[in-house]
Amino acid sequence: CIEAGLKDDHFEAWLQPIVSLADGQIAGFEALMRLNHPEKGLMPPGKIIGIAEETGMIARIGDQILEKAIRHLAAISELDGTQNTYLAVNFSPLQFELTLPHKLAALLLKHHISPSRIVVEITEAVLMLDNPEVHSVLKQLNEFGCRIALDDFGTGYSSLSYLNRFPVDIVKVDQSFTRSLSSGTADLRRKSRMLIKGIRTISHQMGCTVVAEGIETKEQWQLLRKLGVDCGQGYLFSRPMPVDRMLTMLESDSEAKAASAPSMRA
Numbered sequence: 110c111i112e113a114g115l116k117d118d119h120f121e122a123w124l125q126p127i128v129s130l131a132d133g134q135i136a137g138f139e140a141l142m143r144l145n146h147p148e149k150g151l152m153p154p155g156k157i158i159g160i161a162e163e164t165g166m167i168a169r170i171g172d173q174i175l176e177k178a179i180r181h182l183a184a185i186s187e188l189d190g191t192q193n194t195y196l197a198v199n200f201s202p203l204q205f206e207l208t209l210p211h212k213l214a215a216l217l218l219k220h221h222i223s224p225s226r227i228v229v230e231i232t233e234a235v236l237m238l239d240n241p242e243v244h245s246v247l248k249q250l251n252e253f254g255c256r257i258a259l260d261d262f263g264t265g266y267s268s269l270s271y272l273n274r275f276p277v278d279i280v281k282v283d284q285s286f287t288r289s290l291s292s293g294t295a296d297l298r299r300k301s302r303m304l305i306k307g308i309r310t311i312s313h314q315m316g317c318t319v320v321a322e323g324i325e326t327k328e329q330w331q332l333l334r335k336l337g338v339d340c341g342q343g344y345l346f347s348r349p350m351p352v353d354r355m356l357t358m359l360e361s362d363s364e365a366k367a368a369s370a371p372s373m374r375a
């Protein structure tokens with residue numbers, strides 16, 4: 110399926126909005142890979158990425174997703190009020206080749222997108238390699254004006270020291286923290302709030318923006334906002350969707366805003 114998908118163009122870059130928790134406005138979009146197989150239907154990335162990494166096909170998939178996602182951001186940028194939104198793209202360790210900064214620069218030039226609107230999402234798997242090539246690519250991306258997000262923060266082997274050893278701009282608090290804010294005993298929920306507050310404080314002191322993942326309820330949104338988390342994403346705001354549907358949603362949102370504006374002024 111992966112090989113056929115690469116050949117016959119079945120890979121899609123779906124988008125999920127990332128909103129500012131203060132006002133619910135869209136700050137950016139995360140590109141999430143989907144394999145839309147003509148017979149088997151839609152396949153989420155979980156299993157595909159593991160196999161693609163083992164077989165080395167992840168590089169080609171990554172290239173297709175990157176190109177499509179940037180094209181989608183260019184299409185979104187045609188709409189009013191979206192010119193400052195950013196695009197976050199997930200990268201596997203195997204995509205950190207020395208050619209990446211040039212490849213990205215060429216795509217951005219082609220689609221008239223500023224590098225400051227691109228966020229490169231990596232997990233500790235990239236940083237754990239502690240490979241000079243990875244260091245050099247991250248440094249170049251940072252100098253070029255892209256931002257780096259550390260994904261799934263607080264789980265696995267994500268070490269606090271990564272925040273000062275690498276040019277990290279955004280810390281993405283793992284979904285499990287958001288979930289634990291509103292499940293389990295009162296004591297567990299209180300401890301989860303403390304953990305998020307701690308991550309937020311350290312991240313802000315290191316100059317990083319904090320994004321919470323997996324927000325599904327209004328209660329989680331309000332709690333995270335009160336804990337000083339800057340942005341968030343999750344089913345409460347929107348599920349990931351193909352670009353056509355995203356464009357329709359953004360258009361109807363902006364029409365609704367325009368329609369309500371005169372009465373608000375009145």
Ligand code: C2E
Pocket residue numbers: 125140141142153154155158171174199200201260261284322323324325342343344345349
């Ligand atoms: P991730 O980067 O942590 O992405 C967030 C995952 O959480 C996505 O799963 C998203 O659909 C899901 N999600 C978003 N909001 C909610 C929510 O409110 N509740 C719950 N339960 N889930 C939510 P998805 O799309 O299945 O992606 C899984 C993982 O696959 C991603 O986790 C990322 O690590 C990887 N991935 C996705 N696209 C790509 C890609 O293009 N390249 C690479 N290398 N990895 C990718």
Ligand code: CA
Pocket residue numbers: 139199230260
């Ligand atoms: Ca991610």
Ligand code: CA
Pocket residue numbers: 260261281283284322
């Ligand atoms: Ca994540």
